[in-house]
Amino acid sequence: MSKTKITPEDALAFHLLPHPGKLAIQATVPMSTQRDLSLAYSPGVAVPCEAIAADPQAAYDYTTKGNTVAVISNGTAVLGLGNLGALASKPVMEGKAVLFKRFADVNSIDIELDSEDPEELIAAIRLMGPTFGGINLEDIKAPECFIIEQRLKEEMDIPVFHDDQHGTAVICAAGLINALHLSGKKIEDCRIVLNGAGAAGIACLELVKTMGAKHDNCIMCDTKGVIYQGRTEGMNQWKSAHAARTDLRTLEEAMQGADVFLGVSVKGAVTREMVASMADNPVIFAMANPDPEITPEEAHDVRLDAIVATGRSDYPNQVNNVLGFPYLFRGALDINARAINDEMKIACAQALAELAREDVPDEVAMAYGRKLSFGRDYIIPAPFDPRLIHRIPPAVAKAGMDTGVARRPIIDMDGYKRSLKARMDPTASILEGLHARARQNQAQMIFAEGDDIRALRAAVAYQRSGLGKALVVGREADVKSKLEAAGLGDAVRELRIINAANTVHLDAYKDFLYDRLKRKGFDASDVHRLAARDRHVFSALMLAHGHGDAMVTGATRKSAHVMEQINHVFDADAEHGVVGVTALLHQGRIVMIADTLVHEWPDQNDLATIAEGAASVARSLGLEPRVAFVSFSTFGYPVSERAEKMHMAPKVLEARGVNFEFEGEMTVDVALNMTAMESYPFSRLSGPANILVVPARHSASISVKLMQEMAGATVIGPILSGVAKPIQLCSTNATENDILNMAVLAASKVG
Numbered sequence: 001m002s003k004t005k006i007t008p009e010d011a012l013a014f015h016l017l018p019h020p021g022k023l024a025i026q027a028t029v030p031m032s033t034q035r036d037l038s039l040a041y042s043p044g045v046a047v048p049c050e051a052i053a054a055d056p057q058a059a060y061d062y063t064t065k066g067n068t069v070a071v072i073s074n075g076t077a078v079l080g081l082g083n084l085g086a087l088a089s090k091p092v093m094e095g096k097a098v099l100f101k102r103f104a105d106v107n108s109i110d111i112e113l114d115s116e117d118p119e120e121l122i123a124a125i126r127l128m129g130p131t132f133g134g135i136n137l138e139d140i141k142a143p144e145c146f147i148i149e150q151r152l153k154e155e156m157d158i159p160v161f162h163d164d165q166h167g168t169a170v171i172c173a174a175g176l177i178n179a180l181h182l183s184g185k186k187i188e189d190c191r192i193v194l195n196g197a198g199a200a201g202i203a204c205l206e207l208v209k210t211m212g213a214k215h216d217n218c219i220m221c222d223t224k225g226v227i228y229q230g231r232t233e234g235m236n237q238w239k240s241a242h243a244a245r246t247d248l249r250t251l252e253e254a255m256q257g258a259d260v261f262l263g264v265s266v267k268g269a270v271t272r273e274m275v276a277s278m279a280d281n282p283v284i285f286a287m288a289n290p291d292p293e294i295t296p297e298e299a300h301d302v303r304l305d306a307i308v309a310t311g312r313s314d315y316p317n318q319v320n321n322v323l324g325f326p327y328l329f330r331g332a333l334d335i336n337a338r339a340i341n342d343e344m345k346i347a348c349a350q351a352l353a354e355l356a357r358e359d360v361p362d363e364v365a366m367a368y369g370r371k372l373s374f375g376r377d378y379i380i381p382a383p384f385d386p387r388l389i390h391r392i393p394p395a396v397a398k399a400g401m402d403t404g405v406a407r408r409p410i411i412d413m414d415g416y417k418r419s420l421k422a423r424m425d426p427t428a429s430i431l432e433g434l435h436a437r438a439r440q441n442q443a444q445m446i447f448a449e450g451d452d453i454r455a456l457r458a459a460v461a462y463q464r465s466g467l468g469k470a471l472v473v474g475r476e477a478d479v480k481s482k483l484e485a486a487g488l489g490d491a492v493r494e495l496r497i498i499n500a501a502n503t504v505h506l507d508a509y510k511d512f513l514y515d516r517l518k519r520k521g522f523d524a525s526d527v528h529r530l531a532a533r534d535r536h537v538f539s540a541l542m543l544a545h546g547h548g549d550a551m552v553t554g555a556t557r558k559s560a561h562v563m564e565q566i567n568h569v570f571d572a573d574a575e576h577g578v579v580g581v582t583a584l585l586h587q588g589r590i591v592m593i594a595d596t597l598v599h600e601w602p603d604q605n606d607l608a609t610i611a612e613g614a615a616s617v618a619r620s621l622g623l624e625p626r627v628a629f630v631s632f633s634t635f636g637y638p639v640s641e642r643a644e645k646m647h648m649a650p651k652v653l654e655a656r657g658v659n660f661e662f663e664g665e666m667t668v669d670v671a672l673n674m675t676a677m678e679s680y681p682f683s684r685l686s687g688p689a690n691i692l693v694v695p696a697r698h699s700a701s702i703s704v705k706l707m708q709e710m711a712g713a714t715v716i717g718p719i720l721s722g723v724a725k726p727i728q729l730c731s732t733n734a735t736e737n738d739i740l741n742m743a744v745l746a747a748s749k750v751g
């Protein structure tokens with residue numbers, strides 16, 4: 001697996017831009033008219049207030065309570081970094097909140113409380129009960145976390161769940177079930193060593209014992225070594241419950257002959273020697289974050305037979321509570337649960353373990369750059385597995401219903417599973433899919449504009465994200481000084497910088513170009529100038545000769561000019577059926593507009609070609625194309641000469657016998673809104689259109705820019721379809737991230 005290299009600068013920039021932090025709040029109701037105001041606020045708001053006063057359960061219907069979880073910390077155990085305090089824990093808590101949203105569509109808000117006094121924390125959190133459907137406690141150190149959670153569970157009527165305890169224990173249990181399955185050992189026979197007797201450690205060992213591990217076979221260690229019966233130093237009642245009858249005193253001694261090591265302590269706590277002394281087929285879960293107790297490389301160095309997991313996303317087998325808390329809360333919220341109980345946690349662990357043993361869909365395999373199948377390097381589902389959202393919450397909800405904590409049981413389980421699938425934003429998986437394919441292809445990407453810092457930053461990000469090799473066209477000294485000025489001086493060595501003036505291939509490139517242009521009014525000196533001095537032409541020549549797999553350009557010059565230059569090398573014009581398609585991503589929806597680049601005033605045949613090009617782009621993004629030819633008239637009314645070609649284009653497609661849905665002509669609202677489409681029951685579209693073929697390039701540009709400026713839509717493209725090699729153009733106002741996305745798109749098409 002290619003490892004993503006993240007620098008401290010990357011991490012800070014990610015948190016700084018485009019806005020400080022990682023989340024925002026968005027209204028879900030219209031707030032534009034006097035009437036909206038009267039309904040949302042006084043006087044309309046009084047009605048739900050009274051309804052809730054009469055029946056508290058109504059809060060789940062009329063407020064956000066039922067889908068809102070608080071992520072609460074006091075920062076006393078921030079990951080494995082220790083007591084950084086409430087304020088410094090905020091990035092982690094915001095992070096958990098975004099994970100809740102991304103993976104389970106749970107709205108979540110972070111709350112950092114500046115106190116280490118359990119009583120203060122209990123009082124503060126208890127008072128927040130009315131606001132939330134659940135409380136996720138996070139990174140509060142042991143033993144205070146045990147007292148706080150226990151009391152809040154008793155005193156609150158919503159789920160209170162300390163993620164570091166139970167989230168970790170659930171995932172650890174799921175991974176362990178599968179790891180032991182592979183090593184052919186029974187949990188009751190295993191000698192288990194757990195390092196880190198805090199929030200995560202105590203909960204993990206308790207669950208492992210519930211699963212059948214014998215008390216006398218389990219050794220728990222902390223900073224003072226083995227927790228044995230009679231030890232007095234650094235003890236508390238939770239540690240005492242796991243004190244072993246043993247003469248072992250150090251982690252090193254405990255590890256000898258152990259079958260399983262569970263680490264929830266700190267970076268580097270385990271040595272190669274300790275791993276070497278373990279039993280056959282040892283299981284090692286080094287779960288400390290951000291750095292594990294021992295890296296998989298170090299462990300495998302001494303024990304090839306080890307099954308190793310960490311808490312990180314850049315190694316196989318990520319045993320991290322991100323696989324648990326989003327889905328546990330999703331299931332709990334959907335039954336308006338009073339609590340998350342042990343049965344719900346066990347159901348979650350079992351569902352996760354089962355899922356990992358099943359066949360893995362290709363999209364998941366691609367996201368991880370390798371074929372995943374149940375085995376030593378795949379014992380637990382991967383976080384981007386799209387099946388998690390509809391497999392885990394139903395198991396949790398069912399367990400909650402069976403054990404009587406549901407205020408509102410689910411009656412139609414199949415309907416519930418379908419609704420879970422629909423919850424997820426399809427745009428997220430499309431972008432993830434593109435990244436996945438790009439990562440798998442490991443393309444050598446030509447960044448043509450090495451004189452532009454945005455392109456250079458994108459090239460660095462491309463390479464450091466493990467997507468492939470970045471080839472930058474530019475002068476070495478210039479690239480170096482620009483990168484240094486941007487604080488990226490160390491990236492110079494990582495990139496391959498190609499200077500057109502002194503490449504060994506220049507003569508071959510010139511011969512090729514001369515052949516293409518000699519009958520088009522270009523002489524040898526024109527060709528030399530183009531090949532050696534124009535970065536777009538030079539880059540296209542590199543690509544044409546296989547000295548790179550794909551290219552991205554267009555940030556420094558208008559796309560019409562860039563297309564003209566590229567056309568000297570490739571047949572990238574309307575005549576050759578090339579089409580520009582722009583994808584608009586907005587509010588969980590994707591709509592493509594075509595042609596946004598190549599055809600200026602297409603006729604009906606061109607329009608049909610544009611539809612075909614756009615359909616192939618849609619399929620490459622994993623979408624089943626539904627094309628609408630759009631205009632200001634719908635199915636012939638009002639009659640207009642201008643709309644004629646849009647009316648005729650579907651007939652051309654019919655004659656071509658294409659294998660995707662299309663219809664037209666129609667207005668955009670009919671194309672995108674199934675209710676409006678109901679007035680035309682003969683329409684052949686089975687759902688709202690996802691491709692709008694527009695009458696001309698100006699209407700394409702207007703539509704895209706209007707959506708971008710007014711609605712804040714994310715714009716990807718124009719994506720070029722029909723060129724012999726993957727080339728992507730970005731716009732002159734592209735950001736580093738836009739350029740990177742274009743590179744990813746180009747890379748996803750390689751191969």
Ligand SMILES: NC(=O)C1=CN([C@@H]2O[C@H](COP(=O)(O)OP(=O)(O)OC[C@H]3O[C@@H](n4cnc5c(N)ncnc54)[C@H](OP(=O)(O)O)[C@@H]3O)[C@@H](O)[C@H]2O)C=CC1
Nearest residue numbers: 077079080142197198199200222223264288289311320321
């Ligand atoms: N992968 C995952 O999903 C998760 C991983 N974790 C990781 O687990 C670790 C602990 O978190 P948490 O339980 O919340 O923290 P706590 O502060 O509650 O507990 C930390 C425990 O680790 C022990 N410890 C610290 N250093 C060492 C050492 N060198 N050798 C042995 N034990 C040591 C402490 O010992 P003592 O009692 O003597 O002070 C304490 O018992 C962190 O690294 C965290 O990132 C946590 C949750 C989830």
Ligand SMILES: CC(=O)C(=O)O
Nearest residue numbers: 079080164289320321
């Ligand atoms: C993953 C997590 O919750 C932790 O490391 O604290």
Ligand SMILES: [Mg+2]
Nearest residue numbers: 079138139164
């Ligand atoms: Mg944590």
